[in-house]
Amino acid sequence: MTRVAGARVTARENENKEDYMAAIIAAVVNEKGGVGKTTSTYALGTAFARAGLRTLMVDMDPQRASLTLATGVSRGSKSVADAMQAVIEADRDAEEGDTATVVGAGIDALTPHTVAVAPNLDLIPSGKELTSAEHVLRDVPERDRILAEVLAPAADAYDIILIDCPPSLGVLVINAMGAAQTLIIPVSPEYLSAGSLEDLFDTVRRVKRRRLNPNLSIAGIILTDADLRTTHAREITQEIRAQYGADLPILGVVKHATEVNNAAQAGRSIVDYAPKHPAALAYAEIADALLHHWQRAAPTPAPTTATTEPTAAVPTATRAGASGVSHA
Secondary structure, three states: OOOEEOOEEOOHHHOOHHHOOOOEEEEEOOOOOOOOHHHHHHHHHHHHHHOOOOEEEEEOOOOOOHHHHHOOOOOOOOOHHHHHHHHHHHHHHHHOOOOOOHHHHOHHHHHHHOEEEEOOEEEEOOOHHHHHHHHHHOOOOOHHHHHHHHHHHHHHOOOEEEEEOOOOOOHHHHHHHHHOOEEEEEEOOOOOOOOOOHHHHHHHHHHHHOOOOOOOEEEEEEEEOOOOOOHHHHHHHHHHHHHHOOOOOEEEEEOOOHHHHHHHHOOOOHHHHOOOOHHHHHHHHHHHHHHHHHHHHOOOOOOOOOOOOOOOOOOOOOOOOOOOOOEO
16 A cells, blocks of 8 residues: 655555555535635645545535635636536436436546646636535436536546535535545534534434435544644543544644645645645645555445445444444
8 A cells, every 4th residue: 555654655556556445535524614624635635646646636615715726726617516517417418318428428528627736636626606506406306416426437537536525514515425435524623612513413414314325434533723732632532532432533633834824825735835844744644544544444435326225334322412423
């Protein structure tokens, strides 16, 4: 397995491809804003790409488009909104007898909507059209599966797909959960309070219960703006354990630093901008842990239909109100 150690990598090409997991789709999600979702997506994406893994990032935030801006990509003609609209139109054509859907067209149908950010690292930018997504998708059959259809041809073209979600639990985030195999949850101590993650876990339970994606799992939490050497951070860790159980891993701790903002202003991730900075090293370690975990866990791909049967049991909650969702 490729190792991302201290933002230094070993080329994937020198290793046996059969040793690697299938393509992973992970949504970076938290309904709270300002917790480091975009920073985490860009940093992890860069770390994976530097490890030789073909990585695609998807910006699903129509308001801020933070990931698009952070990468230095302008909000132009290419956008995830255009890709979703192409799927909707292709599905309508299929209903009228034309079976050449976007999925059938393969990766060539997705390519017009992607922008190369760095070697092995591509982006599907956000677009202003996403702001009207809830209205547009309202009458679309299987509306919560549109993003999954968009990303279906990318499964063979990329090793890792990271979805940067907006700070909400609306239709765009539901689409991300429908497309993803697993969730990564950045949490800032500033925003953590008793039950603050319950709405998110309720949404995950609903997604699983509706069989939109019965195998959806949670990879774990990234603590941002925190330092486990402090009493405050340790108390937060204890609170997470008490509320959601020891089976919800803390993937790592990333301290807030102005260097991270400087990197974003330069259109680069902290892993690329200052690879020896503690924040870059933390993200490199998280990326390395995720790669090893995904290889070991080999998560089941997200379902292609709403009737897929679940293959993993949901663990018992540790107390009333605990998450009740599977963690992988």
